Amino acid sequence: MTYKEQHVAAKLRLQSTTFLKPAIVAAFMGISTTSALLPTVAAAQTYSFTAVQIEGLDAIEADTVMTYLGFGRGEPVSAAELNDAYKRLVASGLFDTVTVDPRGSTLVVKVAEFPLINRINIEGNKALKDDQLLALLQSQPRYVFNPATAEQDAETIAQAYADKGRIAAQVEPVIIRRAQNRVDLVFEVVEGKNTEIERITFTGNRAFSDARLRRVIGSKQAGILRFFVSADTFDPGRVEFDKQLLADFYASRGYVDFDAVAVTSEVAPQEDGYFVTYEIREGQQFSFGAISTATEVEGIDPAAFEGLARIREGATYNPAVVDRATARMEKQLQQDGYGFVRVDPRITRNERDGTLDIAFTIVRGPRIVVERIDIEGNETTLDRVVRQQFTTVEGDPFNPRAIRAAAERIRALGYFANVDVQAREGSSSDSVIVDVNVEEQGTGAFSFGATYALGQGFGFMLAFSETNFLGRGQYLNLEFSGGLDNRNYAVSFAEPNLFGRDLRLGFSGFYNQTTWQEGLFDSRQFAVEPSLEFPLSETGRLRVLGGVEGAEVMNYVGNSPTMLAEQARGFQYGGYAGAKYSFDTRRNGLGNPTNFYGEVAGTVGGLGADSQYAKATALANVTTTAINDSITLSATVEGGMIRTMSGAGTRVTDRFMMSPDDVLGFGSYGMGPRDLAAADDDALGGNYYGAARLEARFPIGLPEEYNITGGVFVHAGSVWGLDNSPGVDDDLYIRASGGAALYWETPIGPLRFSYAYPFMKEAYDVEQRFGVSISTGF
Template sequence: MTFQKVHRRQNAVRATLLCTLAALPLPTGLVSLTPSAAEAQAYQVSTIDVRGNRRVDVSTVSAFLALPRGAVTAGQLNEAYQRLVASGLFEEVEIEPRGSTLVVTVKEWPIVRRISIEGNTRVDDEDLTPLLGSVPNRVFNPDQVEEDAAALAGAYEQRGNLAAAVTPRLIRRGNDQVDVVFEVAEGRVVEIERLSFVGNRSYSDRRLRRALATKQAGLLRQFIGSDTFVAEREQFDRRLLTDFYQSRGFIDFRIRSVSNQFSRERNAFFVQYNIQEGNRWSFGRITASSDIPGLNAEDYLAVSRIEPGRYYSPAAIDNAIDRMERLATQNGLSFVRATPQVTRDPRNLQLNVNFRLERGPRIFVERIDIEGNTNTLDRVIRREFTTVEGDPFNPREIRSAAERIRALGYFAEANVDSREGSTPDQVIIDVDVEEQPTGSLSLGAAYATDNGLGLNIGLSERNFLGRGQFLSFNVATGTSTDSASFTFGEPALFGRDLTGQVELYYRKTDFDNAAYNTKEVGFSPSVSFPISRNGRLALRYRIERNELEDVPDDSSPIIQREEGDQIVSSVGYTYSFDNRRSGLDPTSGIVFRFSQDFAGLGGDISFIETNALAAYQRQVWDEEVTLTATIEAGAIHTLSGDTSKVTDRFFLNSRQIRGFEPLGLGPRDLNAPQEDALGGNYYAVARLEAQFPIFIPEEYGITGGVFLDAGSVWDLDDTDGWNGMEVDDDFNLRASAGVALFWDSPFGPLRFNWTTDLKSEDYDKTRNFDVTVSTQF
């Protein structure tokens, strides 16, 4: 006997189930009777003889039959038969009246010995097995197997394999045991061949496609999962598109319809959004009012930070409300709510906003219930709430906590809702989460023109032991650099918004442009915490043993005098500001970093090292072109008569100024046979860059760019070079320009630079082409 049900997903709207039952014997105990014949035919039943049952009791069979003793009609026997078949307990059922005895012959379903999935190559067993409800060593249940096949087919549908078919088969093993095998025919992935828009005037199709999670199929369709058609993703894309327009002032934006058309070959979708942009509105008059005694509305208006004339943004309103309500709490005023009252000025296309400060309902948080966290501890989730049991209930704070929980990355789903508590003035916060894997193991190879071909292995865990701690271990080796690092971090040190981290590291370099090698081994604990909405301060300690080794006799005397090892013990801080995600203008952002390290708390050298970076980014021309301007600089000042060493000084790499080899610019002992690069105590660099779309379709993830770099490295404490001749350590400006190709590849974001030097020294080592990992700021 074979059991076969084929589950196939034909499209995202409806699923078709094709069922085939082969070689099942028909029941022989009853024949089809017309209603009149059934009523006329009658049997006398005094006893029921159940045969063939081994695990199911006779009383259970009789209960499903539910027949009275005495005269029964053929219709009653037919209904009893149907009830017994519907019980799902038996593979075969036969009912036969023999005189006054009703003989019931049954064949029970066998025991499931083993369950396996075959034919799946795109989805691993580890992802499919948890979807099965069938369990080995239990009675086979055909209905459950049917549900399992549908669940497996649904998993493929989520990945765009709408034509995938799942066929369950039974393999008889004797001793009343069977194996259940789910045979998977994966079929082709249904891709999105074209993603287009109708009604968009302000932004191109290319720009709007970048705002959606769904992408068009491109050259790398075998590696990119976001270009497959998934019906459930449409609602998320609708939200993303609406947020995109509303954050840019289009408050009347709406999506008229979304058309999904299946191609004739049934292997691709054409998706079209029909939208209505509406007018673009700006902020007009911003005011605040209140009737609460002792509350000065002007004080609260001052913290709104909304500038009239700027394009309207819901984020600006939310940030203003958050600051106002927080100020009220700081002033000892509970249950104060800031309600924006918006009026339109159609003539000027402006929105006048009045923040009405008023008392909200006196509702308190009774308790916070958390469910679904099988691995993550409750306290990891609770610390994302600024509200605890007994505090005033603030819906805005609860929504913010829900966003922070989702942002942790520990959960596939995280829902936060509120309901009435034991009394009307209390609420219960329900948190329902679904865990997801948080660890990763990476094995790979990388290539960069600075470091050559390299191999790396990495192990990381973002939610170590369910405590929210992060742990990582990385080892990398290349033609010029070997490194290893171990990092452990606690994001809520002492139960506060204080991130603690400990790092151990080892680095060894063997530069092509230097005859010497360096080695560093260090230990660095640090803590960091927010000091404003977009600002953060980090404090650290570092103890490091660095070594300059393998210095040949024909190297510069400066390098030879610095050969050996030293211990560096330092404390430092870094202040960082980044409003690219939370700024009022979604088309621009600012990044600023300033750090200092003070060495001399023990160790062999004393110095102050200062670094700073400021960058501004803006999207122009309907957000098709991204402009970036960056300035960075650094200085190292030695103390107590010490002199800096080559392991302490600055060298510019290809990310800081393009067009030069590693150690390719800066002070150099030209009289030494090796012409050693010496680095410098100071550096300064300015970079301008524009990134824009090119003729290649955007689904390939390739864009173009142009750039201009200028900067230098200069100053040495010791300039006594080869044969006593002084090394030139003056500021000598270098400049380069070029074009770039950016590729958002499956292996990470890469950039290819073609550069020409505009200003350089004769002894500089230039480079016309390089490949690097694309980074921002």
């Protein structure tokens, strides 16, 4: 039984007439009657009360009433002053009713005190917790109850729900009488449903369609997954942030004059949704014109900084490119020992040509230093995690550009719901204090569920991840997954700023035990791997690694000589070491429509086992957009090789096995060398592999809120080559397929439904034309 139900008999609804109207009427009747009994000339009459009689006090002291009256015994008081005293008593908020009655030389003041609040309770709230709402209230326990304040508190609670997208929420204050003139104050909440964004439209846009712009902003239209997506709830704060996202999007594509003129939010007639319209002005698109360097500081050669601009004339203008070039030049100036010197990019517009000339001018900046950096709001996250995002420390010259860049890096951490970085004057005019105010948000995730994959069957998954472990900015992931044929355990940990520098120390380990779906053999594998990753350039990183790995093939039931020899080798384990270099243009944060990704990795393994090997892999991808960003094109090539250095040769657990995602249309272990002499045509894997993929994704006319797009693809690849395996067909045969796919962005990840037709294959290949998998990208 709820708190309200226990005391429903004693409940009194709060209405203005219950507390205020009788008091005001009675009081004014008293004053009016007194005035009516006096002659007209008595309007200027004064009173002098030798006694003030106060009736009805319980918890409030008489001195408090005298203070509000504003005059003492024996003092002359006019009729107007007496009326003002009455108004002060009513406005004090301490009394339910007030009457002031002059009786000769005695002033009789009759009051009925408002009760004291015993406690405050909130009922019916689920979306917002008690502690969130109680912190907003002006009414407080052990303070005098005021119906006007209670009504205002009810409006405050309703507004809190409106800010969360529940504009239909209703809140009613209710009191329950208690002994000794006390009341319990209850706020009854009817939350209603989330008020969703039914439609988002744009006016004034010519370069980009509504569909493309809807993908830019954070707010989303309500779709078929409305129960899981919070971004479709109307939030005025998010709408304002969306305007900035639109401005950044247009600016990165050369529209420097873009302006979100207005945003109109209209409530649907049923009050169950919003129609949001962005009125925008795109302006002219600009490209980079002449790029030059100049100096106003004696002794600095501007020609030495020309190579740091790295801007191609004719490329689409992007302010982020200018900021990057400016930062590189300022960093070089600091390394050359120039303090309080900055780079000022001066822009000249050429309206007719549609170009912007940039002159990077080295100038002297104000001699202002950073006195200190104050960090507030981080209850869990350590100060050093935030401080590590600053390239500026106490005592360095103040550089607004560096402070803004640090603020963006703090936001990119994902630890905080809100980040505000401001600079203010320090203890002297030549110093500043940088204030960092953050609002923490949840960084841990616990997930579990069922999975299904063609070729592997049903399974389940249980995982825990934390991106800010113990507030140290560390990453931790624990995962278990499995099904009837496999068990997988994995753990990974990373410290992204070892010794306070951009050094990522990682540790990972896994153990899996698998029964192939065909039931031909079982396998066990494990690996433990520490690694260290660091930047080599703005877009390139190197990862060095080492560890111990082991594997075993067992319970083989076929007749392949190769597989029987594999099983006879038993459980083998040994050490390995390697390195991986990756290049990703997205790391520069420029948001270019064309991005390049590449990686090259090499490993030497089997150290201490019965066979040693060298392994190398490489991958390159380019992704770009076309037709005003409505179509995404992707091209990927990859390959690898493993060679025996000494010993018994490579193992099936070390060799390459094409997965269905590498070349669509083929099943797990569906292509590659086969022991044709065996009755079961066992897949053995290969020492070499290569694949190429061309893909295109595009809208298919469905509403954007469904997050469903279409695609077409052509894949080709092969696995080949074994070590001295007689009777095995390990020649190079190209396989190829083509088909179509549907991509669905869901809360559990991007799903891909594909149909692929293999038009180049071998007779013994295993086809899998229909596929469902998690879509991956670069």
